[in-house]
Amino acid sequence: MLTDVSRPLPKRTPVNAPFWEHADRQILALPWCESCGKTHFPPSPRCPHCLHDAFDWRPASGRATLVSWVVFHRSYWDGVAADVPYNVCLVELDEGVRMLSNLVGAAEEAPRYKMPLKVTFTDRFPDLILPVFDAA
Amino acid sequence: MIDPRLSGKYAVAGVGTSAYGKFPEKDDFHLAADAFADAIEDCGLDKSKIDGLAVCRVPHYAPMAEMIGLQPRWTLQLPPHGRMSGISIIEALAALDAGYCDYAVLLYANIGRSRRIQYGGEESPGFWDPWGFTSMGAIHAMLFREHMERYGTTTRQLAEVSVAFRKHAVMNPSAVMREAFTIDDHEAARMICDPLRLLDYCLINDGAVCLILTSVERAKDLKKKPVAIAGIGAQDALRHASYPQADFWFDALQKTADQVYPMASVGPSDIDALMVYDNFSPTVLFSLEGMGFCAPGEAGAFVEGGTLGLGGALPANTDGGHLSNSYMQGWALNVEAVRQVRGECGARQVPDCEVVQYVAATPCTRSIIYRPA
């Protein structure tokens, strides 16, 4: 039986909206502080480094390194149940920040610690364009 | 820096618990009242002397105080996080030392089993939900994978943790899970979040815990031998709290160790029994490394061959811990620490047990060392 697979949708707020608006256009973007010039992730209302409140959202390189990964064998949301087992990875972007994401393609087939990754986008979930990572 | 003068000045005078298990007919207040009555019975304190109350995971301090007939002048409500057990005890010390109260009652209750709490999903929405990442267990799974890749740690080594604690639970009549299992059983258990299996996850059960703290001098007038708080240590790691910590909380644990051991005038080799927060088994390995029981990356080899079992080099979680006794979020481990120092643990008693350490490796890392007053 085919069952619809879905993911929880982002809870868009004024603080994280630019991230998801870029993702909708298949761009992985990061907030760069307009005062100190540093970036941070996940999005914050104030720069965690200097407390400034304005950011220049720019595309990231999309390059990352695999730090760790897990495979969920149980689901915590109804729509996810049909997708089990699925992986979640922890990556370090070349810009120095970390994010949680999913591995696809060759990286999903054979994940290796510290393997180089590149961002790609999946539209397999309803109403969601999600940045995920494949082998570089 | 924590005032070293606090070492040995305050004591746990009384401890109590409710029964552990599934009690749909009782609410959190009811279980907490049971634990309070047990603690009063334990130490024989005239409850009209109690002038401090801290509650954790009990929904509201006011009905709680009313139900057990308390009129405190120091009242504190803590959020329902496991890291708050150590924090509550340390805050109570400060309150006693400042004179905010003379007798502090700390109460914790959890009805997660009857409420079918699953610690993930809609209950705790977060930024990473669209990628399907949720639950504390997944954070520990992520950390353990990195530990495996970086140091070669194996799941068979990890199994030593839950196997040892289950053996202890078999000897604890109050424990929820009392059927022994082997390393092979662990390896065959249902996968929850690879690389973690069912037997790496704590229980979810109902229960409540009470601790009564006062000065060593006042505690000497009560029924039980006072157990002094000889050392405390604390360091948070909140700067990157929304994803798994890159260092297995090593920095926070080291900074905690640098406080708790000198304050108690002991080192890791003096610890007779260790009560280590074990919501998921990997955190036990991280705690051992961070506290200096072994070098970074060597905890897997360190626990091999029953190190953490009774009769091993470092008996740990002699009540069965969160993995097998009761998911009391650190509270029951502190009760077990007190009972070990008192020598009340029967079949699971560590011989000549004088120095017992509690440690919780979390984004709010805390440690407490107990010694006879």
Ligand SMILES: [Zn+2]
């Ligand atoms: Zn800034």
